[in-house]
Amino acid sequence: MRNIGDVLKQNLMKREVIISLVILLVLTYLAISYGLSIILSTLIIFSIFSIVTLSLNLEVGHTGISQFGRVISVIAGAFVVGAIPGRILAFLYGLPFGLEYADDAVNYKVVPFIHKILEKNIALALGFFLFCLVLAGLSGALIGWLTSRPAIRLREAYLGISLLAFGDFFMWVGHNWEPLVGGTTAVFIPDPFRIVWGYRIQAVAFTFLAIAVLVYLFIERITKSPFGRTLKMLRDSPLVSRVYGKNIVKIRTQSLVIGSAIAAIGGALYVIYTGTCTAIGFTRLTWTFWPWAYMMLGGIGSNIGMVLGVLVLTVLRTLIILYRKSVFGFLLLWGIDPIWLEYTLLGLVIIFIVLFMPYGLVPEKAETVLPSGRIKAILESVRKQSSRTPEN
Amino acid sequence: MLNIKNLYSGYIKLKILFDINLEVPTTEITVVVGPNGAGKTTLLNSIMGIATVFAGEIILDGIRLKNAPPYKVAQLGISYVPQMGNVFADLTLRENLMMAGYMLSKEELKNKTDQVLDMFPVLKGFIQRKAGTLSGGERRMLAIAMGLMRKPKVMLLDELSTDLAPLITKRVMESIARLRDELGITILLVEQMAKRALEIGDKAYLLVSGEIKYSGKASDLLHHPELSKLYLGIKEAE
Amino acid sequence: MFPPWLAGGLVYASALSLTAGGITLLYITTRTFNFAHAGMATFGFYITYIFYSFRGGNLYQYFPLSFLFGSLLGIICYIGLNKPLLRRQASTITLMMSTLGYDLILLSIIQMLCDYLSYTFKLYPRRVTMSAYDFEMFRTSAASIISPIIAITILTLLHLFLTRTKFGTSMRATIENPILASASGINSDKVYLMSWVIGGGMAALGGAVMSLTMTGTPVMGMTLIAQMFAGAILGGLESIYGGILGGFIVGLAEYVGIYYLAVMVGPWILGYRMALPLLIMAITLLLFPRGLAGIQWSYLMESIKRARKGVKS
Numbered sequence: 001m002r003n004i005g006d007v008l009k010q011n012l013m014k015r016e017v018i019i020s021l022v023i024l025l026v027l028t029y030l031a032i033s034y035g036l037s038i039i040l041s042t043l044i045i046f047s048i049f050s051i052v053t054l055s056l057n058l059e060v061g062h063t064g065i066s067q068f069g070r071v072i073s074v075i076a077g078a079f080v081v082g083a084i085p086g087r088i089l090a091f092l093y094g095l096p097f098g099l100e101y102a103d104d105a106v107n108y109k110v111v112p113f114i115h116k117i118l119e120k121n122i123a124l125a126l127g128f129f130l131f132c133l134v135l136a137g138l139s140g141a142l143i144g145w146l147t148s149r150p151a152i153r154l155r156e157a158y159l160g161i162s163l164l165a166f167g168d169f170f171m172w173v174g175h176n177w178e179p180l181v182g183g184t185t186a187v188f189i190p191d192p193f194r195i196v197w198g199y200r201i202q203a204v205a206f207t208f209l210a211i212a213v214l215v216y217l218f219i220e221r222i223t224k225s226p227f228g229r230t231l232k233m234l235r236d237s238p239l240v241s242r243v244y245g246k247n248i249v250k251i252r253t254q255s256l257v258i259g260s261a262i263a264a265i266g267g268a269l270y271v272i273y274t275g276t277c278t279a280i281g282f283t284r285l286t287w288t289f290w291p292w293a294y295m296m297l298g299g300i301g302s303n304i305g306m307v308l309g310v311l312v313l314t315v316l317r318t319l320i321i322l323y324r325k326s327v328f329g330f331l332l333l334w335g336i337d338p339i340w341l342e343y344t345l346l347g348l349v350i351i352f353i354v355l356f357m358p359y360g361l362v363p364e365k366a367e368t369v370l371p372s373g374r375i376k377a378i379l380e381s382v383r384k385q386s387s388r389t390p391e392n
Numbered sequence: 393m394l395n396i397k398n399l400y401s402g403y404i405k406l407k408i409l410f411d412i413n414l415e416v417p418t419t420e421i422t423v424v425v426g427p428n429g430a431g432k433t434t435l436l437n438s439i440m441g442i443a444t445v446f447a448g449e450i451i452l453d454g455i456r457l458k459n460a461p462p463y464k465v466a467q468l469g470i471s472y473v474p475q476m477g478n479v480f481a482d483l484t485l486r487e488n489l490m491m492a493g494y495m496l497s498k499e500e501l502k503n504k505t506d507q508v509l510d511m512f513p514v515l516k517g518f519i520q521r522k523a524g525t526l527s528g529g530e531r532r533m534l535a536i537a538m539g540l541m542r543k544p545k546v547m548l549l550d551e552l553s554t555d556l557a558p559l560i561t562k563r564v565m566e567s568i569a570r571l572r573d574e575l576g577i578t579i580l581l582v583e584q585m586a587k588r589a590l591e592i593g594d595k596a597y598l599l600v601s602g603e604i605k606y607s608g609k610a611s612d613l614l615h616h617p618e619l620s621k622l623y624l625g626i627k628e629a630e
Numbered sequence: 631m632f633p634p635w636l637a638g639g640l641v642y643a644s645a646l647s648l649t650a651g652g653i654t655l656l657y658i659t660t661r662t663f664n665f666a667h668a669g670m671a672t673f674g675f676y677i678t679y680i681f682y683s684f685r686g687g688n689l690y691q692y693f694p695l696s697f698l699f700g701s702l703l704g705i706i707c708y709i710g711l712n713k714p715l716l717r718r719q720a721s722t723i724t725l726m727m728s729t730l731g732y733d734l735i736l737l738s739i740i741q742m743l744c745d746y747l748s749y750t751f752k753l754y755p756r757r758v759t760m761s762a763y764d765f766e767m768f769r770t771s772a773a774s775i776i777s778p779i780i781a782i783t784i785l786t787l788l789h790l791f792l793t794r795t796k797f798g799t800s801m802r803a804t805i806e807n808p809i810l811a812s813a814s815g816i817n818s819d820k821v822y823l824m825s826w827v828i829g830g831g832m833a834a835l836g837g838a839v840m841s842l843t844m845t846g847t848p849v850m851g852m853t854l855i856a857q858m859f860a861g862a863i864l865g866g867l868e869s870i871y872g873g874i875l876g877g878f879i880v881g882l883a884e885y886v887g888i889y890y891l892a893v894m895v896g897p898w899i900l901g902y903r904m905a906l907p908l909l910i911m912a913i914t915l916l917l918f919p920r921g922l923a924g925i926q927w928s929y930l931m932e933s934i935k936r937a938r939k940g941v942k943s
Contacts, residue, residue, distance in 0.1 A: 160723065
């Protein structure tokens with residue numbers, strides 16, 4: 001029986017806790033100086049990218065797949081939400097819904113019309129929102145299944161490069177094929193949060209955070225389950241797994257399908273939040289490389305690490321955006337926009353982690369099946385037994 | 393000349409050798425024999441800096457080698473002739489010898505090449521061919537020639553007799569003995585075909601499962617009734 | 631002499647051949663897929679652009695400077711990043727990620743450089759059409775003749791270096807069998823450093839050549855990195871010559887291929903030109919994983935020789 005004091009002391013010294021407290025202080029400071037809306041928008045971005053990074057960690061950290069095409073699944077969710085749910089509502093209400101829906105002249109008039117309907121009908125808004133998420137999840141799962149086909153045959157960097165190239169390709173398709181999501185001009189997404197007019201950002205923040213928590217709990221359940229342990233075994237010793245009769249292909253596919261579905265939900269949330277779907281915005285930088293950086297900082301394989309990684313870097317990025325004029329304003333003397341420092345930051349973070357902290361903030365620990373108390377008791381009894389020599 | 397004390401080594405995290413103590417006296421042939429998987433190649437790799445040394449000392453003529461990169465060990469005068477991957481298959485014979493004599497000056501290179509080709513005249517005919525086109529025995533000869541190019545004080549030879557016909561093995565062993573007698577090279581010889589090696593050796597060590605089980609004169613081990621039968625497959629009648 | 635689609639294609643393909651060759655060299659020596667090739671190529675273009683903007687004259691004379699700057703970037707990458715990671719026997723993914731970090735830093739520097747140039751010197755470095763400063767030669771753009779010549783020259787120089795010099799031979803030895811090479815007294819450090827010098831230089835040179843047919847932008851390299859990798863993969867990642875040839879084929883196939891498709895089905899298809907190198911890469915990886923290197927060149931040469939003998943008699 002350990003008392004609360006000891007438990008607290010032990011936990012407080014953990015790195016994760018210290019970092020979280022620091023972040024909390026920073027956020028409080030920001031809230032006081034800049035107002036709540038900054039915090040809320042940071043939280044929204046944090047929720048979305050936590051979801052995407054957790055999905056990436058499932059595939060990379062737990063299954064060992066070089067997923068450099070994370071943007072593909074995000075695009076799957078985003079484009080599907082951009083293209084379909086709005087059209088369905090348009091169809092139901094006698095508005096143009098065909099290929100011309102994405103044409104900016106048409107879209108510009110249709111969507112506000114839909115908004116008037118959503119404003120009044122809470123059931124419809126809620127249903128619309130859930131429908132978007134479900135649709136995104138399904139299309140993500142499908143894309144996950146499709147990308148699992150090459151993932152079976154290619155290894156490591158080859159797979160990474162292939163997925164990367166495919167990600168680029170899908171972005172260009174979206175950018176060029178107008179009827180999909182408006183091509184170079186964006187498509188508007190009907191906003192289910194219109195109903196809370198005046199408190200939109202709070203509602204979005206609250207909902208998205210709740211969804212992120214659900215995703216986190218879901219992934220925790222999966223990775224701590226027998227399925228999760230099988231994934232780790234596959235990652236560390238594929239030969240041994242095969243000897244034990246595990247179907248590598250099937251399990252990897254499952255992992256990819258789940259990861260992809262979750263990432264797609266992240267993409268859907270993003271377009272719902274911004275209200276538009278612009279293909280060119282889904283670059284590999286934002287949706288593959290930044291999540292990799294979050295994941296590497298957090299510690300590949302650790303779910304709580306993911307969240308921490310996203311938190312730390314999202315807050316850092318917000319700080320750069322806020323303070324770019326004051327701290328880095330001197331650059332403007334030479335006409336240099338400090339916003340480029342975001343890239344420098346990302347590059348430095350990646351290099352720093354790779355060189356000095358390859359295991360991230362929360363290194364992966366060996367998983368125990370029994371609680372640590374029971375294991376200690378067993379060790380003790382074994383030790384007592386073995387110290388009894390035959391003479392005694 | 394070469395002293396190994398309390399060596400524990402392996403590859404990255406895999407432990408292969410445990411508490412190895414070994415002495416390779418100057419101008420002698422020291423033989424290390426043992427069954428498959430005993431760790432004989434790992435021993436040579438540890439000296440060369442290819443395997444990871446976890447603990448212990450490797451001392452060459454007073455200089456400590458511990459996880460020094462292979463090229464530094466080579467520059468100190470240790471020449472390694474591995475069992476596998478012992479020639480550059482894509483390079484011609486001449487280029488192979490040039491690489492082996494990388495540390496030599498242009499003149500030394502020419503002289504040594506002539507010297508070595510005189511020792512192995514068979515290779516003269518293939519000098520422009522790619523080493524990968526050679527037969528196993530010819531490749532072995534080239535590997536030994538390359539070993540000699542490096543002006544060695546010490547030569548580490550890994551299972552030279554594998555896959556060779558008995559008569560050829562006898563000749564190879566005789567030429568190794570000549571290296572000691574005529575050129576004064578110190579030799580650490582690792583072998584599975586123990587009998588021939590022990591016949592020319594001075595000292596011998598028996599390595600089993602990563603540990604030294606016997607050390608002493610080579611002739612003693614050769615005639616040891618139990619050990620030679622158990623581990624080395626040497627029949628009593630011989 | 632060349633119709634415009636072929637002229638542009640030759641420049642594009644030559645540029646890709648240089649970059650793909652560099653990527654292949656870096657991979658076969660250090661197991662690193664150099665993502666920073668994108669930044670190095672873009673830097674190569676900007677070095678030429680900056681010198682040309684300030685000193686004028688013939689823009690080709692600045693190409694060697696671009697090469698040297700690329701080598702410098704390569705040296706920095708090796709000493710600061712690649713060497714410590716290689717010492718730790720880092721995985722291929724870790725090595726690639728490290729070059730990604732480096733590339734992002736290079737990109738940020740390029741962007742800031744563009745800001746500075748447009749503000750201080752009133753230039754327009756974000757959309758540069760270098761081909762406007764090119765001249766004509768034999769009734770076609772000089773670039774279409776000079777670019778393939780550059781590619782072939784580099785190829786020849788590399789070949790001579792690798793086969794006729796002691797250090798070059800030691801590079802081949804290290805590529806084939808790094809342990810045996812080291813045990814022979816060859817300092818692998820120097821070999822790896824040299825491959826970054828050559829690889830970085832080729833990347834920058836490729837970028838400079840590329841700017842003669844593509845609009846020069848700060849993200850030029852980033853946009854093309856997938857094609858560069860496709861060329862290297864087609865080459866088989868076993869020999870530099872394969873990479874150079876692979877890059878050339880991918881470049882020509884993409885440039886000429888999309889042109890013909892556009893003629894057949896309409897200009898809308900131009901936006902999907904990425905599909906062609908992607909297709910080549912997919913086919914190579916799935917069906918011919920060893921790429922061009924898998925073709926038995928010596929066997930092919932023998933068959934050709936035999937066929938010609940047969941025709942003679």
